[in-house]
Amino acid sequence: MAGPSPISPQVAADIREREEFSAVAPTRLGQWRRNSNQLLYLLATDPATFGEVATLGETQGQFQDLEQGGVFVYDQTAEGLGLGVGDTLEMEFAASGTQDMPVAGTFSDKTLVGADYLISLSEWNEHFSERTDYQVLVKAAPGVAAADARVALEQVVESSPNVTIQDQRDIRERSSAQVDQLLGLVTALLGLAIIIALLGITNSLVLAVFERTRELGLLRAVGMSRRQTRSMVRWEAVIVAVIGAVLGLVIGVFFGWALVTALKDEGISVLALPAGQLVAYVVVAGVAGVIAAIPPARRAARLNVLDAISGA
Numbered sequence: 672m673a674g675p676s677p678i679s680p681q682v683a684a685d686i687r688e689r690e691e692f693s694a695v696a697p698t699r700l701g702q703w704r705r706n707s708n709q710l711l712y713l714l715a716t717d718p719a720t721f722g723e724v725a726t727l728g729e730t731q732g733q734f735q736d737l738e739q740g741g742v743f744v745y746d747q748t749a750e751g752l753g754l755g756v757g758d759t760l761e762m763e764f765a766a767s768g769t770q771d772m773p774v775a776g777t778f779s780d781k782t783l784v785g786a787d788y789l790i791s792l793s794e795w796n797e798h799f800s801e802r803t804d805y806q807v808l809v810k811a812a813p814g815v816a817a818a819d820a821r822v823a824l825e826q827v828v829e830s831s832p833n834v835t836i837q838d839q840r841d842i843r844e845r846s847s848a849q850v851d852q853l854l855g856l857v858t859a860l861l862g863l864a865i866i867i868a869l870l871g872i873t874n875s876l877v878l879a880v881f882e883r884t885r886e887l888g889l890l891r892a893v894g895m896s897r898r899q900t901r902s903m904v905r906w907e908a909v910i911v912a913v914i915g916a917v918l919g920l921v922i923g924v925f926f927g928w929a930l931v932t933a934l935k936d937e938g939i940s941v942l943a944l945p946a947g948q949l950v951a952y953v954v955v956a957g958v959a960g961v962i963a964a965i966p967p968a969r970r971a972a973r974l975n976v977l978d979a980i981s982g983a
Contacts, residue, residue: 677803732776741775876967888979912960
């Protein structure tokens with residue numbers, strides 16, 4: 672569960688009393704300062720139950736060790752800072768000032784937590800004055816259907832209109848909707864690029880026909896028909912369009928792979944290539960080339976053979 676505004680700790684307490692749930696892990700999001708000028712985020716939660724509702728991928732230490740105090744650090748961040756288990760990290764809090772926090776462990780998966788630093792709720796209470804939750808993660812008890820668990824949650828949060836209930840399917844759908852919006856924008860930009868490319872191909876072919884007036888006249892003089900002239904110009908446009916489309920697809924796939932690689936830690940880790948859609952783009956590019964070639968092909972076919980040969 673998550674809310675657009677802070678969630679009362681009473682919500683988590685009420686959920687714990689329900690038999691439909693086997694684990695409840697409230698989380699709190701806060702800021703701390705490093706080196707007196709860099710503001711960073713951390714997440715606080717209950718080490719005893721968080722491992723039952725989420726996966727961190729501990730690379731050093733056990734998450735339950737946070738019950739003894741300290742901080743868990745995202746492994747790439749820890750590597751960049753040269754930190755390991757047993758080292759101390761200087762953290763400045765608004766409520767308690769500068770503290771030397773021992774590193775209790777490191778983790779590799781921050782998909783759900785969305786922060787590079789994790790502390791326990793008891794540590795939070797020492798260094799922060801706020802006592803409201805950011806999210807409450809819950810796990811249904813064995814044998815409890817998802818629908819029944821959702822009904823129980825709705826009963827708990829009935830008096831908290833700021834709280835939203837989301838299961839894994841809701842989160843996936845929300846993420847998919849965000850990706851779909853991005854794809855819609857990319858598709859719109861692609862359509863604009865196609866229009867610009869059509870104008871560019873048309874302009875290039877018009878100039879090519881004008882510059883090759885004498886060559887076209889000679890071809891017509893040795894037996895090329897108007898239909899063959901139009902076909903030649905059209906195929907030239909198709910070749911240019913298809914080569915451009917294939918080159919664009921190669922570059923696009925490369926940047927897509929680079930983006931997925933860069934966002935791996937954010938939960939985007941699978942690169943899916945829609946082969947049918949990519950082939951359709953190439954076909955559309957070829958058709959667009961034919962359309963772009965209509966004006967220059969018509970002009971080439973209508974050239975006066977004698978005037979073209981003489982260069983008039």
